[in-house]
Amino acid sequence: MKTYLDCIPCFFRQGLEAARMGTEDEEKQRKVLDEIAKELPQIPLNSTPPEMGRKIHKIVRRIAGSSDPYKKTKDKYNKIAIRLYPKLRGRVEKAHDPLLMGIRVAIAGNIIDFGVNTHIDLEQEIEQILKQDFAIFDYISFKKALEHTDELLCIADNSSEVAFDRILIELITEKLNKKVIYVVREKPIINDATIEDALFCGIDKVARIISSGSDGPGTFLSLATNEFRAYFNRAELIISKGQGNYETLSEEDKPIFFLLKAKCPVIAKDLGCKVGDIVLRSL
Amino acid sequence: MKTYLDCIPCFFRQGLEAARMGTEDEEKQRKVLDEIAKELPQIPLNSTPPEMGRKIHKIVRRIAGSSDPYKKTKDKYNKIAIRLYPKLRGRVEKAHDPLLMGIRVAIAGNIIDFGVNTHIDLEQEIEQILKQDFAIFDYISFKKALEHTDELLCIADNSSEVAFDRILIELITEKLNKKVIYVVREKPIINDATIEDALFCGIDKVARIISSGSDGPGTFLSLATNEFRAYFNRAELIISKGQGNYETLSEEDKPIFFLLKAKCPVIAKDLGCKVGDIVLRSL
8 A cells, every 4th residue: 555645644643652652751752753754755655654654663762762662561462362362262163153253353353452441442342343344345255265275374463463363363273274374573563463472372382473574564575584475475365464464465466365444544545445444355 | 832742743634634725736735744844843842833833834835836725615614604693693692691602602613614514513513512511611700801891802713703703792892882803814824814704704894803913823923013912912801712822822921811612632631621622711
């Protein structure tokens, strides 16, 4: 997905949010915004928004002097997510269509975000996604692609989703006898999943974990490790989770299925759906 | 009011909105954002947000090649406002406390904004403000100040509010025998009221119209005409309407009463109220 002009105010909003996460010093926060302003004129609109996201968070890390400003918050939400795992696994096992319920659970993981205040809100929101109609629903082609492959890639999004992804992966590996490669970011970026998060949620017990090589909030093929590139090129089915991976992979000619909840108006428009919609979309 | 860091993403949002109002050329819209980015590091945080607003709209006018990008939209909303005038005047005349209802009507005018889609929405929203509780309500001191003066200043905000302000001004001039000086912007800026808008709504029949000298979305004493400065300095009561005037005058040691609906989270926080609240606040 290209960068829309509407992304530009949002870059500053994200930069400020990240700067506040990294430092309490208002002068440093201001410096972050000034440096983003300096970068702005160099950004071609045909680059993807996470490319600018990568630059923004590099600026934040440098000025705040912190390699992982989101660490504490990530740890907190990882623990919340893992507590929800047994109940949601039970829901999938008992579902009329466990695969579809597994997909819904994997999308629901995406709502554990820093805005959520209470567990009650969270469980209510998850419940809603488990019942919500899909705005885009390429489920038949997904099932067909799954049937015809022995191995699939699942590209992770936020750290707190990992516990939810595990439920879908367990279903695919244990019940459908497929092999899953779980792809995480190379370095911490915002609250995106890294190898530590995947290990915390025990993904190593059900899938092979590899790094995409990315240090930005998306999957950049230009930064891909040889290992990831090899898996990506031969894949017959790729599950891509969340907005950042959609933004960076939406123009790749690959058998990718995007699982996400549209939280941003620009992405919703690009997808042809509304903010709040849930999506299972093939390329 | 100082510029908060949260104002910075909003400067880009406003700039993009204004650029789109001024030109359909996406490259020019992008150029507007790049130029705002160039200005950003020069902005001291102790300047008021409308000072940057002034610069932003200068950039837009220059790049879009239009001296008044909002003209068409302003004209449309002026006509909508004037159609509502007789009915609202009747409401004030019949009210238990006409002065308070006049103040409510003057605040209600502030919601005629570019986001409003239908007349039904608009009338419903006005109705709500006519009944809504005030979050800050310095009405007793307002009445006292009004009682002790023969002349007052009313500093206008949006063009579409002028018809609503006229109702309050008529009450003050006709029933209470006071003289009103109605202060408008020197040049078109966003949808702010200029002399043309004041004349369109017949303010000249009930008040003396003067310019504040401002070509920005607020009242800048540094740009004040001699006439405005003289009135401002001797005033025993000043009604300041809307957010832009609050932002630029909130630190002046003058008998100013701010009438507004808080639409922005930063201003709401500065005032100590919530977004959506209505306010009659003395300094």
